[in-house]
Amino acid sequence: APSKDAVRQLCQECFCSPPAALGPLARRAGPGLAASAEEAEQLVSALHNLTRHVVYRGLTRAEDILCLFPENFHQNLKNLLTKIILENISVWRNEAQASQISLPRLVDMDWRVDIKTSSDSIVRMAVPTCLLQLKIQEDAALCGNNPVVSALTVELSKETLDTMLEGLGRIRDQLSAVANK
């Protein structure tokens, strides 16, 4: 490889790429590494497996990673790769957490308090009401690169808002109870 940064870049791309996209990645990376198509494919595949394995097992110490390499592996390269992996571990772990299968996720929340002053059936009133808009993103794994975000707009009265708060308070209590264990 031409430089340390190129190695770093390659490691990141190999980790992030899903198995299906490794082929194209190898074809892109091959020329820069002065490697044949076959060698590029093997390299990319190996790096992908190595990085994914480290994240899966939750390895955090250099020794644990170093011993994954075969005996006669080039010493400096081994150290460089280990260093790069350690640098990226927590980011990669967060990505793994974020990309696990899940229900749709909340991505944004906006709200507004209005006062209803009049309608076709009531001429005068002063009813405060809450409008809440939640932006929900469908499971990223199912949508590939184009996640679908839908908006849910809901109106809450004072009573329903209190119901909501009560429920949320109980979640908070549960969280504290679990955190204190």
Added chain:
Amino acid sequence: AADKIRLIPQDFFAELCEQIIQHLNHKIPGVNTAELCQRIQTSGVEINIGDLAKIANILSFLFSTAARSNLSAEELVTTLGSAGSTLPKHAVQVIRHVWDEQGKALAAPEDARNTATVGQFVDMKWKLGVAMSSDTCRSLKYPYVTVTLTVADPSGQITDRSFEMTIPQFKNFFRQFKEMASVLETV
């Protein structure tokens, strides 16, 4: 729609009419079409939720128009008139019966609740979970909150939306709601 109505067994049709009238009367937040459809399907009738929703909307419109014009049960059936002749007899019977019993209670809607243009919040169910492991990470220990909001859309149909939040998102969520509540207090 008349031929779809034909498919619905009488007792389910009566239940649908009852729910619609109760919703119009603000006794219940909405019509649980999904749940009713499920039960009808379980009884062996092939009807999809879209058709049931359409029928519910038609009936809702019928009853609310009748309420505004102060129609008696007889007048209502007469209005159904030509449409009524394509409806199965049991359906007309149910409509007349439900209207007789509860139609008068549908007073003119002088209520702030009647100004719904967006979904109305009905209920919230929640779950606190910890993802222990996944195919990408053997030891995750990732806590999250799952929430299911039950919402009645403007036409009265009740639907559920579920989603997940991380713990920091949940804390922000809670904080926003407390702020909304305090604004509502002071306004």
